[in-house]
Amino acid sequence: MPFARLYPQWVTFLLRVAGRDTCHRPERPRTHPVRQPGPGEPNRSPEDPGGRNDGGVDVTVDSSAVAPSAPGGVPTSGDEPQLVQLLTPEGERVEHPEYSIDLTPEELRGLYRDMVLTRRFDAEATSLQRQGELGLWASLLGQEAAQIGSGRALRNDDYVFPTYREHGVAWCRGVDPLNLLGMFRGVNHGGWDPNSNNFHLYTIVIGSQTLHATGYAMGVAKDGADSAVIAYFGDGASSQGDVAEAFTFSAVYNAPVVFFCQNNQWAISEPTEKQSRVPIYQRAAGFGFPGVRVDGNDVLAVLAVTRAALEHARSGNGPMLVEAFTYRMAPHTTSDDSTRYRADSELADWEKKDPIARLAAHLTRAGHADDDFFAAVEAESDQLAKRVREGVRQMPDPDTMAIFENVYADGHALVDEERAQFAEYLASFVEGH
Amino acid sequence: MAQMTIVKALNEALRDSMDSDPKVLVMGEDVGKLGGVFRVTDGLQKDFGEDRVIDTPLAESGIVGTAVGLALRGYRPVVEIQFDGFVFPAYDQIVTQLAKMHARSLGKVKLPVVVRIPFAGGIGAVEHHSESPEALFAHVAGLKCVSPSNPADAYWMLRQAIAGDDPVIFFEPKRRYWDKGEVHKDGVPQDLHRARVAREGTDLTLAAYGPMVKVCLEAAEAAAGEGRSLEVVDLRTLSPVDFDTLQKSVEKTRRLVVVHEAPVFLGTGAEIAARITERCFYHLEAPVLRVGGFHAPYPPSRLEEEYLPGLDRVLDSVDRALAF
Ligand SMILES: Cc1ncc(C[n+]2csc(CCOP(=O)(O)OP(=O)(O)O)c2C)c(N)n1
Ligand SMILES: [Mg+2]
Numbered sequence: 013m014p015f016a017r018l019y020p021q022w023v024t025f026l027l028r029v030a031g032r033d034t035c036h037r038p039e040r041p042r043t044h045p046v047r048q049p050g051p052g053e054p055n056r057s058p059e060d061p062g063g064r065n066d067g068g069v070d071v072t073v074d075s076s077a078v079a080p081s082a083p084g085g086v087p088t089s090g091d092e093p094q095l096v097q098l099l100t101p102e103g104e105r106v107e108h109p110e111y112s113i114d115l116t117p118e119e120l121r122g123l124y125r126d127m128v129l130t131r132r133f134d135a136e137a138t139s140l141q142r143q144g145e146l147g148l149w150a151s152l153l154g155q156e157a158a159q160i161g162s163g164r165a166l167r168n169d170d171y172v173f174p175t176y177r178e179h180g181v182a183w184c185r186g187v188d189p190l191n192l193l194g195m196f197r198g199v200n201h202g203g204w205d206p207n208s209n210n211f212h213l214y215t216i217v218i219g220s221q222t223l224h225a226t227g228y229a230m231g232v233a234k235d236g237a238d239s240a241v242i243a244y245f246g247d248g249a250s251s252q253g254d255v256a257e258a259f260t261f262s263a264v265y266n267a268p269v270v271f272f273c274q275n276n277q278w279a280i281s282e283p284t285e286k287q288s289r290v291p292i293y294q295r296a297a298g299f300g301f302p303g304v305r306v307d308g309n310d311v312l313a314v315l316a317v318t319r320a321a322l323e324h325a326r327s328g329n330g331p332m333l334v335e336a337f338t339y340r341m342a343p344h345t346t347s348d349d350s351t352r353y354r355a356d357s358e359l360a361d362w363e364k365k366d367p368i369a370r371l372a373a374h375l376t377r378a379g380h381a382d383d384d385f386f387a388a389v390e391a392e393s394d395q396l397a398k399r400v401r402e403g404v405r406q407m408p409d410p411d412t413m414a415i416f417e418n419v420y421a422d423g424h425a426l427v428d429e430e431r432a433q434f435a436e437y438l439a440s441f442v443e444g445h
Numbered sequence: 446m447a448q449m450t451i452v453k454a455l456n457e458a459l460r461d462s463m464d465s466d467p468k469v470l471v472m473g474e475d476v477g478k479l480g481g482v483f484r485v486t487d488g489l490q491k492d493f494g495e496d497r498v499i500d501t502p503l504a505e506s507g508i509v510g511t512a513v514g515l516a517l518r519g520y521r522p523v524v525e526i527q528f529d530g531f532v533f534p535a536y537d538q539i540v541t542q543l544a545k546m547h548a549r550s551l552g553k554v555k556l557p558v559v560v561r562i563p564f565a566g567g568i569g570a571v572e573h574h575s576e577s578p579e580a581l582f583a584h585v586a587g588l589k590c591v592s593p594s595n596p597a598d599a600y601w602m603l604r605q606a607i608a609g610d611d612p613v614i615f616f617e618p619k620r621r622y623w624d625k626g627e628v629h630k631d632g633v634p635q636d637l638h639r640a641r642v643a644r645e646g647t648d649l650t651l652a653a654y655g656p657m658v659k660v661c662l663e664a665a666e667a668a669a670g671e672g673r674s675l676e677v678v679d680l681r682t683l684s685p686v687d688f689d690t691l692q693k694s695v696e697k698t699r700r701l702v703v704v705h706e707a708p709v710f711l712g713t714g715a716e717i718a719a720r721i722t723e724r725c726f727y728h729l730e731a732p733v734l735r736v737g738g739f740h741a742p743y744p745p746s747r748l749e750e751e752y753l754p755g756l757d758r759v760l761d762s763v764d765r766a767l768a769f
Contacts, residue, residue, distance in 0.1 A: 147569045147746055198746030201572045216573050217531065218503055251502035253534060279503050281479035287502050353478040409747045419741045426710060426740045434739070437761060 093291050093305050095337055098312040101365045103373025105312075113316040117380035123164065123311050124375060125389050127156040127368050130180040132393035133189045136400050137179075137196070141346045145404050146196045150177045154309070154341030157367030158274050160184060161314025162242065162336070165322055169210070169239040171232075173225040176214045177274075178244050185211040189396070190403040199410050219245060219252030222271060226258045229267035229325070240325040241269045242318075248279020250295065251287045259299040262331035270321040271296075271333045274308060276340035281353040293335035301331045308338030309367040339365070412438065446629045452622045454596040455485045455561075458603035459523060461630075463493050466521060469607060472499040473508060473525030473561075482527055483563055483622055505535035512558045513542050521557045523607055529564040530573025536581075543612045544587030555610040559603070564592075565656045565706045566753055567620035569746040576743055577707035582614045583684040583716075590684040591637060592616035594658035596626035598641075598681060601634035609637065616683075618656035640687035642694060646676035649700040649766055652691060652717060654680040657704045657754065664759040675763065683713055691717070692724045699730040700766045704754055709737040731769030734762045 096111050115123075134152050141149040152159060155177070163184025166172065174181055182192055187209050194200040195214065202213035215221040225243030232239050249255055250273060262269050273292050277284055288295070296303030302324070306317040314336055321332040339362040343350040375381035416431040449457070463469045471486055471493075477500035480487030490498035501508050505526060512522035526532045532539075539560065546556055566575030583590045589611050593599040599617070606613040635641060643658060644665050651661040658679045665675035678694050680686060695701050701721055703714035718733035736754045744752045 148571055195571055195745065198569060198571070200745050201742070216571060217533075248503035251504040251507070253504060253506050279474075280482070281475045281477070282500050282503070286500055347482075352480070410745065412748060412751045415739060415741050415744045415748055415752055424740070430739045430741075437758070440761075441757075 093293070095305055095307040096313045096317050097307040097310050098316060099307075099310045099370055099374055101309070101370050103370045103377060105374060105378075108313070108316075111313065111316040111320060113312050113319075115312070115315075117375075117378075120371070120375060120378075120380055121385060123160055123315070124368070124371050124381070125392070126160040126164065126180070126183060127311065127371065128389050129393050129396055130156050130160060130183050131368065132397050133183070133400060134179055136397040137193060138342070138346060140193075140401065140404055141196070146193060146346075147198045148196050148345055148347060150196075150345045151340075151342035152177050152179050154339045154362065154367070155274055155276055155336075156180055157311035157371075158308040158314055158336035158338045161311040162244075162272055162318040162334070165315050165318035166242065167239070167322075169237070170322065171210045171212070171225075171228055171239065171241045173212045173221040173228070173241070173243045174214055175218075175221065175244050175246060175249070176216050177246075178214070181244065182209075182211055185209040187211050189400055190407070193400070193404055194407065197404065197407055199407055219249040219254040219258075221245070222249075222255045222258035223261070225269050225271075226262045226265075226267050226331075229262065229269035229331075230265050232268055233266070238326045239268070240322040241267075242272050242322070243269060244272050244274065246279060247273065247275040247277065247284045247287055247292060248282065249273075250292050259295070259301075259331070259333075263299045263301050266328070266330035268325035268328075269331045270318065270325055271331060272318065272321075273333065273335045274338055275335050276308075276338050278340050278344070278350075278354070280344045280348065281350075283354075291335065293333055296331075296333035301333065303333035303335065305335045305337055308336030309362075309365045309370070311367055311371055338367075446627060446631075448625050449596050449628055450623050450625050451593070451596050451599045451617070452483060452485055454600040454626075454628050455603055455617065456487055456489070457628070457630075458600045458607075459486065459489060460492070462521075462523070462604055462607045463489070463497060466607075468519060469521045469523065470497050470499065470515065471523050471525070472501050472512065474501060474503055474527050476500060476525050481525055483619065485561070485563075485617075486525065505531055505533075506538050509535040509538040509543060509558070509560065512560075513538065513546070513556060516556045516558050517546075517554060521559075521607060523559045523561060523603075526560060526562045528570075528574045529562050529576040529578055532560070532562055532578065535560075539582070539588070539612075539614070540585050544585050547611070548587060556612045557607070557610050558612045559606045559615050560612070561603075561615045561617060563619040563622070564616045565618055565620065566743060566749050567656060569749070571746070572743075575746075575749065577705065577738065579614075579616055579683055579705075580707055580712050583713060587612065588684060589613045589638070589682075590616065591682045592618065592655035593681065594618060594621065594643075594653075594655055594679050595624070597628045598679075600628045600630070602637055602681065605634060605637040616655055620656050621659065624659070635681075638682040638685050638687060640681055640690040641679045642676060642690070643679040644675070644677040646674040646698065648674045648698055649702065649763055650676045650678055650691070650694045650698045651702050651704060651759065651763070652678045652680055652694075653704040654683060654713075655705075657706060660755060660759060661704055664756050664763065667756060667760060668763060673763070673767070686713075686717060686720070688717075688720055688724065691721060695721055695725045696728045699725075699728050700769075701725075701729070701733045702736060702759070702762045702766055703733065704736045704759055704762075705738075706753060707738055708740055709735045710740045712737055731766040734766050736762045 096108050137149045140146045159180025163181040191204040194203045206212045222243045225241045229241040293303035293305040306313050321334050324332045419427050476486040477490040508524050512524050515522045565577045582588050591602055593602045606615050653661045661677045665677050668675045676694050676698050703717050714735035736758050
């Protein structure tokens, strides 16, 4: 029995006490007098701690329940803020008084390619989940423009703090798509080096990363660098205390951080109205920094607005909030059934605003792209899908002992002890134990 | 009497509690139309309305903090935390406010809040969806902590937790959610804070709760095949722990192995080992052993089968205890 050796002190101790069967407790006087109940005070037994069993004060449900307010209480479509838009859903180039952009045909084609490849990668991941190769997938379908537009606005030295859905931003940062799949396959919890692409690990706990981005930006400012930091988060996340605290800290310290909220209209099953009575970008005003709402399905507008926001941050003007108004076309994740809470008609409406279709229309209309170009991007996306598919299938399971790796930077005696015990336990099977 | 899953039993418990007391509210993320990500609150909003089954903003501190306020106003909120790993934004409200307000008011106010947490691993999930944080709550005076292992307990324990006047952290074994069992709604429930001998035996006691009860019952079955008679105690309640039932069992079997998914270091098993050693010192033939998680983050899902205590690891500890 190999494990008995691990407890020699117990063995000897038990031998030592064996045979003793009584124990003597010296009588000691009480130092504190026992308090007796005063006159009129209930004398309670331990079984009856006393108190009311009626659930507290008597309040009727009627008197305190607030009737759900009519939609008139929140800003209605009449005062619905104007979106910054540079490309209409039909693919027509329009101008905006504050935000403009001038891209070469090559740059425009590049944005198109990024979006198509990202969508293709995303679709491949969804089907890999269906095939059992991934445990879960959080699709970005519909949010390509928000992610590529903002991702391509970044400089190399800028730093990104993503949620778990920023596959398009990762693409822009040059993170190998296969790297993103490890945590969804269940072979690691992220695993890539955040510093090699200035792209932090995905964060699942909603809102946390906005504070990390703020702190990182405070560090950038302390260093006197002119880099900017961008924190991605969702409409649901905007309710978290951490996000409010990130707004406070960044404003107080004038931190060079851009808060990039993808308002995709849903936080799992809850529509944005459950999170906020004002458009999310307007939250910034209360913290003392600017906010802007951009058409999140318009890659040109997102690029222009994010560039401006990053410039605002890096030139010492402090944080800025960008709300990219977009739509989550897929269920929340592959575990979700969105038919339980949203109507097909809503999807159909947003389908008409598709980010890729509108850029394709613009490219064609302006004569910047021909069939050969579109076919070449299609072929490239097939290649990418194939590479991802094969790469995932070959992704090895981690070694069991990896459980004990990297728990601490400087090591830890308990981890060492448990690692050794577990190795011994596993070895006992090998030896035919 | 009916066969139902733990999910269904919890759903029925919420439904019956809301039916019998208009002050009972259900609140949390996605508990309304969606019925919760595990469907525990399925159909409740449809039947009780949005005033009583409340989809909250995505903010756990807000959920528990407002539940405290609602309780002060006479309501009985049952809040759902979507997954174990997401309770921590609410940890401050739970520890500094919910747990202590009764004492601070010298008993004048009561906080009948139930915090439901689907907990522990085994479902192949991503990070933060498989945690076992029960010791972090059981350590806090003012909170009661329980964890059912089967549909009947799920039903009755939730009803009792809601009916009681103390805050209860209610740990639901998510990987057993779809296990079926009998629920007798007209029966007399066992006390909320009593353990249950789930299988009688004479050679060693296995103590567990929530998801690990099933593993221990299987271990006892396997051990029986080798001629060893194991008793299994389903603890059910972690604060308070029913040490009397456990003591009685250990005085008979003279050996105890405590099993949980949570890390062994400073886990509930540590407290149980210490107390039982104190109570049963002269009966014990072996030190109380513990089987559980390691002092390491819950691993990625491809490793969880090896990480989680299973039949082999439980039986290995049984061997060790019997070899003393
Ligand atoms: C602190 C915390 N609470 C709950 C969850 C469970 N959860 C995961 S995603 C999600 C909704 C997020 O919505 P949103 O912020 O709008 O981002 P989206 O998923 O739409 O991109 C919830 C509630 C979580 N991950 N973290
Ligand atoms: Mg959202």
